[in-house]
Amino acid sequence: MKKVKVATVWLDGCSGCHMSLLDMDAAIISLAQKIDLVYGPLVDTQEFPEDVDVTLVEGAVSSQDDVTKLQKIRQRTHLLISLGDCAVTGNVPAMRNSIPVNKLLQRIYVEGAQEGKVVPTDGVPALLKQARPLREFVKVDLCLPGCPPPAKTIAAVISDLVDGKKREAALAVKFG
Amino acid sequence: MPNKKLSIRIDGELISALEGQTILQAAKVNGKYIPTLCDLEGLTPVGACRLCIVEVSGIDRLIPACTTPIQDGMSVTTTSARLTHNRRISLELLFVERNHVCAACVSNGHCELQSLASAMGISTVRFAYNYPKLGVDLSHPRFLLDHNRCILCTRCVRVCADLEGAHVWEMTSRGIHARIMSDLNQRWGDSRSCTNCGKCVQACPTGALAEKGCAVEEMVKRTDNISSLIQRREVQA
Amino acid sequence: MPRIQDIGAFSAVREAGLAKLVPAVPRIGIGMGTCGRGNGAEGLYHAFAEAIERSGINAVLAGVGCFGACFQEPLANIRLPGFPLVILHRVQANDAERILNDVSRGNLPPDLIYCKVEEWDHVTASIKYGRGYPEIPLWNDVPFFKSQKKIVLRNCGFINPDDIEEYIAIGGYQALYKVLIDGRPESVIEQMKASKLRGRGGAGYPTGNKWEFMTKVKADRKYIICNADEGDPGAYMNRNEIESDPHSLLEGMIIGGYVMGASEGIIYIRAEYPLAVHRLNRAIEQGREYGLLGENILGRGFKFDIEVVEGAGAFVCGEETALIASLEGQAGRPRPRPPFPAQKGLWGYPTNINNVETWYNVAPIVTKGPAWFSETGSPKSSGTKVFSLVGKVTSTGLVEMPLGTPLKTFIYNIGEGGIGGRQIKAVQTGGPSGGCIPPEMFDTPVDYESLTQLGSIMGSGGMVVMDEDNCMVDVARYFVEFTHSESCGKCIPCRVGLNKCLRILNRVTEGAGTMHHLELLDELSRYIRECSLCGLGQTAPNPVLTTLRHFRTEFEDHIVSRRCQAGVxxxxxxxxxxxxxxxxxxxPRFLQLYKEDRLEDAFEAVIMDNPLPSSTGRVCQHPCDSRCRRQTIDEAVNMREVHRFIADSILLSNRYEHMVKRILVRRLEHTGRKIAIAGAGPAGLTAAFYLALLGHDVTVYDAKPAAGGMLRFALPEYRLPKTALEREIDLIERLGVKFIFNTRIGFDIPLNDLDDRFDAVFISIGTWKESWVYLPGTELKGVYPALMFLEATARGEEVPLGPKVAIIGGGNAAIDSARTALRKGADVTVFYRRERKDMPAIEEETQAAKDEGAKFVFLAAPHRVIGDAAGKVKSIEIVKTRLGEYDASGRRKPISTDEIRRYECDSVIFAVGESVDLDFARASGLSLKESGTIEVNRFTLETSRPRFYGGGDVVTGASNVSNAMAYGKQAARNIDRQLMETNRWAKIVPEIEFGNEVPEEPSPNHRHNGHILAVNARVRSNAEVVAGFTHEETLDESCRCLRCDVKVANVS
Structure with a gap:
């Protein structure tokens, strides 16, 4: 049987969703036999591959870099999953949304800094005015809310997908 | 004079209820579930959240169960695709209106808004989030008011007026700018009418009114206390 | 004056009032409503007062209410004893002196006369003013008042609203007296029910039933409320009624109070209506003084008083439960019903609330009886309704019409159509929660049910007319913004739902909308309508839902092509x-470039935007003129003549070769893609120009022997000399475009053949088929289709016309034929079945034809052509038409009469419309529209056949040069994008730097116009009639631009 190509992506989030993904205990062994993890923080690939079957995206969209990345991912993925509250609702990263970006950066990197009081510009992508959920940028096929979504739910959704089923996972989790 | 008994149908089932009862009361007594959010047993119903809408045969419009008195022979439908669709939108709109960052909320896991959304199978909302800038009133020594989580159900307004008699809370401004305010828009801590009874906190369905010192998921509300208090008052009266 | 306690006292007051209303000396009445005052009525009143004092002329001066014709303000009326009351319009303060002088000599100012009233039916009484002045039209012969029926407005504009005696003089308080004498409230309820009067606040609930309900509730205290919280933008019926006739309202309420057993009445009125509040308070004082309010009313032992409460202006307080909350001192937020106010209203007591206008109908029903009342109106909605007809309509004002009158009567008969003949796009009824109704539905009778069916509402009677300058997306946005800001915030659908709706609509108007947004909008709107707590939310989505339903293409334009046609x-x-x-x-770019003395850059800017700039510089319909903001200062910038001058300066000079090189450089690298274009008219040439620039191989086919289409073969030389066109075509050819002439697509070359040989095909054939009217005699020698005649002339062929030519039609082809025939020395008569203002031809052209000696016979349709023995035309018979109902185009349909007239003539040219010859399209399997044009995707211009595109007349039917060219441009862009799978358009858009300074002061120059050749110099020659600008004029004109394109960056 051909293995399902799965990618995971980490945008503006705390990586908790990825932790939860790894937290599925023994289920990971049977799952590993059915999937190929082709891209993500857990593997070494640099460039997002073409023709991915399932991509799980953690985190909100916070920078122009995130937008570009997400659009590319969408083009190259059959099924896109918003993984966790940040990807689904904006959640904690969106708590900055009512504060103007320059004020925010000033507060953190200048007023709040002990030393090197300067807003970093080199090598870091510029922030968008607001961090927003994936759905506001690209079509999302499935949403898996939770902070983080329970490992069991993630496991169930992925193995369903591997078996060719698609279901909304909300029944098992709380929203918001 | 005891109230007259009326016969009505809820979801096809014939039940009897007392004249003067609302559809919601009749349904509850007979073990029929109708989702609600602004309603709290014992408080004057206001029909604001529109989650308790039901279909009544012969009427095109959707009817709020909490404020509509039953009529003899009335036939009520509590679940249908049309009702679910509309209730779902109401919930979605509440989520996008303010900043319900549930993951960081004291009421996470004990929130009526959250559990209704889960019960309705909501996994995402289709509307763009507003992300408004809203304040938190921490001036009260024991409690806090977080406007980010307020859904304007006005339970606090009513419990304070109907039960405590202090009339601390009122709604100010209009439309999307409407807010809960204490006294004449003073800080809660400066309110001279507040008796610090905490009933508003217990009545609040979300984490908008909470006890200070609670961490995430720690604020559990006792709305049943409010209802039973009202019941006992009524018996006394 | 003592309290009226008996009929004797009543009659005495009445006589006193009549002596003021119809005195034995001249009486001058000034319309002193807010509308009149806004237009200077107060100054006018004082001017008269001073003039009377100064001159010592014995005349009565009175302030009266408003007669309703707001567009004629300030209104005044004058009555000389024994003569009709004459209404004057647009009277200014400095007219007062001379009017008074005229009046003292028994004359009237002829220039200010609007209409006259010989006898007025106040319903409760009638006043005979007198007969005379045969030259002055009666009030109801004036279009604005024709078919109006004044029941509610029965006293407005006649009596002095501040004088109770004048009200009593016209039968006021008689109905109350009758009710009190009868002493049978139940019979009044019966009358109200039988009259079928329905609530005029908008919901249309039967008033009689509402009253009966209230009567049956037992309580020791009851309230009567008049809802005068009129808050709809564009609606001011109630304000005017109260300002003009406050006592009618009081009388209605007192009767209501008696019938329903209430002793307290409250008028809840907006604080923004200070004059109405003032007049009401004065009326109430007078009522108390005369014993019509307070204890023992009219000596019949009934006690009732009225209090005026001013609302703070929240729109939602018009909702009755919110209104009650507001009266109780709470925030104006509605509560669910039941309980209804009649059960539990103000302070918990039974309360009856009716709209102002409902109360105005009470006295007439009591006086004249329910049968009389229900004679007017439609079976389900009897009586009349007052509407405020405002917006983009010629005549605006308060209009009282029987319910059930079709919308088009309001808009076209009373309103006299769009301003300056502009096309009306929609009418919005019912205020901010009403819906927008398109012209196709103007047959709809205006009553509660019919409007609801269209997704609109009657509301309180606002009627806002919109024309092509209104963007329907913006209209929806505007109204949602209003209801959104007026939402009380109590229920989720209205509070959050409207907020989301508004945000989505904002995105669409900013060009950031998506088609998914439209689905969400629709879903949200239906949800808000279904789930909101009160009427505000339940109706607030109506503007969105109706515009989505009737004007969906406008939304799509904003989203897909990022265009707002209305320019809003x-x-x-x-x-x-x-x-x-x-x-x-x-x-603005080419104007600025010319101003900077950069002719070549200006030319490049022009030609890259428009490949036929010389031709369009002469014949474009110049819609830019009517949009130019310079019009707010003086006249529009003559943009067309400037680009004509710029184009001619290069195309017709020795700088041409140099510029050709500059353009050729812009050509992108060769792509190897082959594109066929069918039709070398404006659309085809434009597409060819851009596609060649984009690097494609372009071949243009045309059935004619040369390129240019209608420009070459239909437009006469005197309008468009062919030298410039030749150059324009030459440039296109030099870009590498191949032309194959005398070849008809679909006949000489099958479409399948093109499909095989080309990567894309653009079909842009013109409307060369003359519509034909088959009448007796059209087969005779000397009967010609206009296009054939024009084409033959263009080719230099002689068409025998004879000395007298009849031309049938009113479009551009008819006028071109007429002027061409004039140049051949013929005597020309044009017959058109409607009136001159309805002619589709360009107005300047029609005028030019007239100047050149063409005769016009309007309201005339061809009947038959009569020939002689040789089969040659001898004469034509026409049938006179008259104008009937208005059609969806806003013009009246011509209807044939029995009258037939004969005109001698030697030839007849039919110019009754052109269409596309589509036999080939049918054979090729392209799907067609009912109108016989090719069906294409509005945005991509794709036909039903892959890789085949269509544009120009073949898609729209006969249109004009610029529209056709726009299609060519759009097609080129889409064909390239689809062939190359990327958007390369920006690569051929020239980036020319130019100044962006907004002139500090607008240039003082006035508009220059083209120089028109004198009639005698032009009528016998083919010389160009309108000569272009000089360099100085072009520069002047360029400097007149206000630079609307320069946007000041938002300062944050």
Whole structure:
């Protein structure tokens, strides 16, 4: 049987969703036999591959870099999953949304800094005015809310997908 | 004079209820579930959240169960695709209106808004989030008011007026700018009418009114206390 | 004056009032409503008062209410004893002196006369003013008042609203007296029920039933409320009624109070209506003084008083439960019903609330009886309704019409159509929660049910007319913004739902909308309508739902092509002129470049926007003129003549070769893609120009022996000399475009053949088929189709016309034929079945034809052509028409009469419309529209056949040069994008730097116009009639631009 190509992506989030993904205990062994993890923080690939079957995206969209990345991912993925509250609702990263970006950066990197009081510009992508959920940028096929979504739910959704089923996972989790 | 008994149908089932009862009361007594959010047993119903809408045969419009008195022979439908669709939108709109960052909320896991959304199978909302800038009133020594989580159900307004008699809370401004305010828009801590009874906190369905010192998921509300208090008052009266 | 306690006292007051109303000396009445005052009525009143004092002329001066014709303000009326009351319009303070002088001599100022009233039916009584002045039209012969029926407005504009005696003089308080004498409230209820009067606040609940309900509730205290919280934008019926006739309201309420057993009445009125509040308070004082309010009313032992409460202006307080909350001192937020106010209202007591206008109908029903009342109106909605007809309509004002009158009567008969003949796009009824109704539905009778069926509402009677300058997306946005800001915030659908709706609509007007947004909008709107707590939320989505239903294409334009045709949504347009130009030429740019003395850059800017600039510089319909903001100062910038001059200066000079090189450089690298274009008219040439620039191989086929289409073969030489066109075509040829002439697509070359040989095909054939009227005699020698005649002339062929020519039709082809025939020395008569203002031909052209000696016979349709023995035309018979009902185009349909007239003539030219010859399209399997044109995707111009595109007349039916060219441009863009799978358009858009300074002061120059050749110099020659600008004029004109394209960056 051909293995399902799965990618995971980490945008503006705390990586908790990825932790939860790894937290599925023994289920990971049977799952590993059915999937190929082709891209993500857990593997070494640099460039997002073409023709991915399932991509799980953690985190909100916070920078122009995130937008570009997400659009590319969408083009190259059959099924896109918003993984966790940040990807689904904006959640904690969106708590900055009512504060103007320059004020925010000033507060953190200048007023709040002990030393090197300067807003970093080199090598870091510029922030968008607001961090927003994936759905506001690209079509999302499935949403898996939770902070983080329970490992069991993630496991169930992925193995369903591997078996060719698609279901909304909300029944098992709380929203918001 | 005891109230007259009326016969009505809820979801096809014939039940009897007392004249003067609302559809919601009749349904509850007979073990029929109708989702609600602004309603709290014992408080004057206001029909604001529109989650308790039901279909009544012969009427095109959707009817709020909490404020509509039953009529003899009335036939009520509590679940249908049309009702679910509309209730779902109401919930979605509440989520996008303010900043319900549930993951960081004291009421996470004990929130009526959250559990209704889960019960309705909501996994995402289709509307763009507003992300408004809203304040938190921490001036009260024991409690806090977080406007980010307020859904304007006005339970606090009513419990304070109907039960405590202090009339601390009122709604100010209009439309999307409407807010809960204490006294004449003073800080809660400066309110001279507040008796610090905490009933508003217990009545609040979300984490908008909470006890200070609670961490995430720690604020559990006792709305049943409010209802039973009202019941006992009524018996006394 | 003592309290009226018996009929004797009543009669005495009445006599006193009549002596003031119809005195034995001249009486001058000034319309002193807010509308009149806003137009200077107060100054006028004082001017008269001073003039009377100064001159010592014995005349009565009175302030009266408003007669309703707001567009004629300030209104005044004058009555000389024994003569009709004459209504004067647009009277200014400095007219007072001379009017008074005229009056003292028994004359009237002829220039200010509007109409006269010989006898007035106040319903409760009638006043005979007198007969005379046969030259002055009766009030109801004036279009604005024709078919109006004044029941509610029965006293407005006649009596002095501040004088109770004048009200009593016209039968006021008689109905109350009758009710009190009868002493049987139940019979009044019966009358109200039988009259079928329905609540005029908008919901249309039967008033009689409402009253009966209230009567049956037992309580020791009851309230009567008049809802005068009129808050709809564009609606001011109630304000005017109260300002003009406050006592009618009081009388209605007192009767209501008696019948329903209430002793307290409250008028809840907006604080923004100070004059109405003032007059009401004075009326109430007078009522108390005369014993009509307070204890023992009219000596019949009934006690009732009225209090005026001013609302703070929240729109939602018009909702009855919110109104009650507001009266109780709470925030104006509605509560669910039941309980209804009649059960539990103000302070918990039974309360009856009716709209102002409902109360105005009470006294008439009591006086004249329910049968009389229900004679007027439609079976389900009897009586009349007052509407405020406002917006883009010629005559605006308060209009009282029987319910059930079709919408078009309001708009076309009373309102006299769009301003300056502009096309009306929609009418919005019912205020901010009403819906927008398109012209196709103007047959709809205006009553509660019919309007609801269209997704609109009657509301309180606002009627806002919109024309092509209104963007329907913006209209929806505007109304949602209003209801959104007036939402009380109590229920989720209205509070959050409207907020989301508004945010989505904002996105669409900013050009950031998606088609998914439209689905969400629709879903949200239905949800808000279904789930909101009160009427505000339940009706607030109506503007969205109706515009989505009737004007969906406008939403799609905003989303897909990022265009707002009306030019309202600023983010979507460079400037108003650019937005109105079918080719979207960057007009401010070429004006500025010329101003900077950069002719070659200006030419490049022009030709890259518009490949036929010389031709369009002469014949374009110049929609830019009507949009130019310079009109607010003086006249529009003559943009067309400037680009004509710029184009001619290069195309017709020795700088041409140099410029050709500059353009050829812009050509992109060769792509190897082959594109066929069918039709070398404006659309085909434009597409060819851009596709060649984009590097494609372009072959253009045409059935004619040369390129240019209608420009070459239909437009006469005197309008468009062919030298410039030749150059324009030459440039296109030099870009590498191949032309194959005398070849008909679909006949000489099958479509399948093109499919095999080309990567894309653009079909842009013109409307060369003359519509034909088959009448007796059209087969005779000397009967010609206009296009055939024009084409033959263009080719230099002689068409025998004879000395007298009859031309049938009113379009551009008819006028071109007429002027061409005049140049052949013929005596020309044009017959047209409607009136001159209805002619589709360009107005300047019609005028030119007239100047050149063409005769016009309007309201005349061809009947038959009569020939002689040789089969040659001898004469034509026409049938006179009269104008009937208005059609959806806003013009009246011609209807044949029995009258037939004969005109001698030697030839007849039929110019009754052109269409596309589509036999080939049918054979090729392209799907067609009912109108016989090719069906294409509005945005991509794809036909039903892959890789085949269509544009120009073949898609729209006969249109004009610029529109056709716009299609060519759009097609080129889409064909390239689809062939190359990327958007390369920006690569051929020239980036020319130019100054962006907005002139500090507008240039003082006035508009220059083209120089028109004198009639005698032009009528016998083919010389160009309108000569172009000089360099100085062009420069002047360029400097007149206000630079609307320069946007000041938002300062944050």
């Amino acid at each position: 949504c600023e983010e979507l347009a460079l400037s108003p002129c650019e937005n109105s130009c079918p080719l979207h030429m960057n007009i």
